[in-house]
Amino acid sequence: MDKKHLIKSTGVIALGTAISRALGFVRDIVIANFFGTGLAAQAFFVAFRIPNSLRDLVGEGATNAAIVPVLTGYRAKGEKKEFLRVSRVLFNISFASLSVLTLIGVIISPFLVRLIAPGFIREPSTLQLTIELNRTIFPYLILIGLTAYTMGVLNSERHFAGPAFGPCFLNIALILASLWLCPKIGVMGLVIGVLVGGVLQLALNIVIMYRKGITIDLGEGFRHPAVKKIGALLIPRAFGSAVYQVNIFVDTMLASLSWIVGSGGVAGLYYANRLIQFPLAIFGLALAQAALPKMSHEFSANDMAGLKDTLAFSLRMTFLIMIPASVGLAVLGMPIVRMLFQRGEFTGYSTYITSSALFFYSFGLCAYGGIKLLVTCFYSMHDTKTPVKTALLSAILNVALNLILMWPMKLGGLALATSISATVNFLILYHILKKRIGRLGTKEIADSFIRVFLASAIMGIVLKFTSATTSSAIGILLSMTAGAGTFIAAAYIFRVKELERIFVWGSKRR
Numbered sequence: 001m002d003k004k005h006l007i008k009s010t011g012v013i014a015l016g017t018a019i020s021r022a023l024g025f026v027r028d029i030v031i032a033n034f035f036g037t038g039l040a041a042q043a044f045f046v047a048f049r050i051p052n053s054l055r056d057l058v059g060e061g062a063t064n065a066a067i068v069p070v071l072t073g074y075r076a077k078g079e080k081k082e083f084l085r086v087s088r089v090l091f092n093i094s095f096a097s098l099s100v101l102t103l104i105g106v107i108i109s110p111f112l113v114r115l116i117a118p119g120f121i122r123e124p125s126t127l128q129l130t131i132e133l134n135r136t137i138f139p140y141l142i143l144i145g146l147t148a149y150t151m152g153v154l155n156s157e158r159h160f161a162g163p164a165f166g167p168c169f170l171n172i173a174l175i176l177a178s179l180w181l182c183p184k185i186g187v188m189g190l191v192i193g194v195l196v197g198g199v200l201q202l203a204l205n206i207v208i209m210y211r212k213g214i215t216i217d218l219g220e221g222f223r224h225p226a227v228k229k230i231g232a233l234l235i236p237r238a239f240g241s242a243v244y245q246v247n248i249f250v251d252t253m254l255a256s257l258s259w260i261v262g263s264g265g266v267a268g269l270y271y272a273n274r275l276i277q278f279p280l281a282i283f284g285l286a287l288a289q290a291a292l293p294k295m296s297h298e299f300s301a302n303d304m305a306g307l308k309d310t311l312a313f314s315l316r317m318t319f320l321i322m323i324p325a326s327v328g329l330a331v332l333g334m335p336i337v338r339m340l341f342q343r344g345e346f347t348g349y350s351t352y353i354t355s356s357a358l359f360f361y362s363f364g365l366c367a368y369g370g371i372k373l374l375v376t377c378f379y380s381m382h383d384t385k386t387p388v389k390t391a392l393l394s395a396i397l398n399v400a401l402n403l404i405l406m407w408p409m410k411l412g413g414l415a416l417a418t419s420i421s422a423t424v425n426f427l428i429l430y431h432i433l434k435k436r437i438g439r440l441g442t443k444e445i446a447d448s449f450i451r452v453f454l455a456s457a458i459m460g461i462v463l464k465f466t467s468a469t470t471s472s473a474i475g476i477l478l479s480m481t482a483g484a485g486t487f488i489a490a491a492y493i494f495r496v497k498e499l500e501r502i503f504v505w506g507s508k509r510r
Contacts, residue, residue: 013286016164021278023171028274029340030178031190036345037264037271037353039126040187045270046117046252047133048194051105051141053248067149069380070230071156072296084213087153088220089227091146096222098145105138116249117266119256129187137191143198150205153214158293162208164286169204170197236384243388247395251414254402261410264353268411271341271350272357275333276365279325284369287314288376295380304437311377311433312441316448318369320498323449324456324487326365331463332476333358339473356412364419367426374429386432394425448498455490462486 035041067090074083105112113120113130120127151163177193206216255265291314298307329336334355342351375387398421405413434440466479491499 010287010290013160013164014282017282020167027171027174032341032346033344037267037350041267043130044187047130051138067152069296072293073300086226088217089224094149098142102141106135109134117256140198143202147202166201166204169200173197236388243391243395268353271354276361283321288372292376299380314373316498319449322366322369323452326362327456327460329362331460335476353411357415360412360415364422367422370426390428394421397421451494451496458490459483459487
């Protein structure tokens with residue numbers, strides 16, 4: 001899989017992610033209209049966050065850190081029979097462990113909610129509602145964990161389309177639940193939507209697996225030599241995921257302290273994070289997901305030159321997207337939030353706190369995308385320990401900055417702390433990787449970064465002037481179109497090579 005195929009695979013994932021995220025915005029708009037940043041919204045977001053966060057530990061994290069690299073190794077060696085055996089054993093282990101975790105989560109839900117959102121203790125009705133929602137929604141962990149497992153198996157086979165479009169079902173289910181169930185049974189309708197969406201996601205991937213001859217066999221048991229190797233890779237990754245999730249939970253805990261950051265903090269942080277995740281998921285995570293099998297194959301073949309070239313190219317492509325996206329979100333944050341969410345229970349105050357968090361989140365967008373790629377490279381080399389160490393340092397820094405910045409900057413301080421700590425994490429990871437595998441083309445990466453930044457700065461000026469004269473949805477969309485056109489023109493003037501390559505490849509395909 002050369003660079004063109006890497007971009008093609010990324011494009012498939014990005015398309016599915018874009019559609020899913022667009023549906024996700026519709027979902028959030030509907031939820032915001034019904035619940036705003038009020039108590040029911042706060043309760044649902046906390047209740048959903050607990051099992052949804054654990055999926056990184058037992059689902060997507062396991063997939064990226066261990067399952068894809070190991071299964072790719074069997075595939076690269078042409079050992080199809082062993083590939084199938086390992087995939088079946090992994091399903092059995094995943095199902096058993098996820099079931100146990102779900103049972104434990106349901107039992108200790110009151111403790112978890114009090115731990116994650118201590119600010120709710122002062123509001124007994126909100127606390128009780130959150131506990132009830134959390135207990136009902138916890139089985140989603142089984143569904144999304146097995147979905148992540150099936151995604152890893154399919155990605156190892158270099159099939160990306162199904163897993164990329166699967167999340168669309170979750171968002172569609174939540175939209176329909178919001179419109180049909182919530183008016184009748186309140187916020188519990190959202191929980192039902194989550195569970196139905198999880199079933200549909202999992203079913204889609206299993207159907208695709210069966211069509212590829214990859215079946216599930218509970219009689220295969222729980223033992224295979226590859227399991228020990230996967231476990232050795234997964235244990236450090238699990239600790240790293242725990243560090244990351246603690247980081248998120250600390251942000252949620254502090255955001256729930258309304259007497260410090262203001263009311264509605266948990267919901268405001270959620271909506272801002274959803275917006276910052278849009279460009280990150282569409283391209284940053286999509287590129288990392290597509291690059292993992294390629295880098296794993298290159299490492300297995302001892303092609304270190306190819307591995308370094310793939311990483312450097314992927315970083316330059318990430319900056320090409322993330323820098324203008326961060327500038328656009330920083331400049332247009334307030335009107336975008338107003339256009340998307342401000343209606344019904346989502347008031348002007350809700351827009352203010354959400355856009356404040358979004359502005360400071362945008363500072364770290366490049367770092368978020370870069371970290372995903374660097375961590376993916378470490379995983380492809382079967383190293384899950386180094387990212388844990390840097391994540392721990394980043395988490396400590398984030399907590400310290402949170403406690404310093406939340407008082408003067410309120411919710412924006414929590415977002416800025418996340419951006420700063422992510423940037424530090426990226427720089428440390430890059431330095432370690434450079435020392436370990438040698439030259440990564442730092443001069444070329446820096447040169448591309450500067451050129452893209454200059455083009456983005458010009459775009460930002462255009463966005464500022466064009467958006468200042470209008471607040472309508474059409475006006476904002478026209479401003480965004482003008483900004484995109486300005487960036488492309490400026491990037492051409494500054495000779496951004498990565499953009500030129502995309503246009504060249506596109507013309508060749510035509």
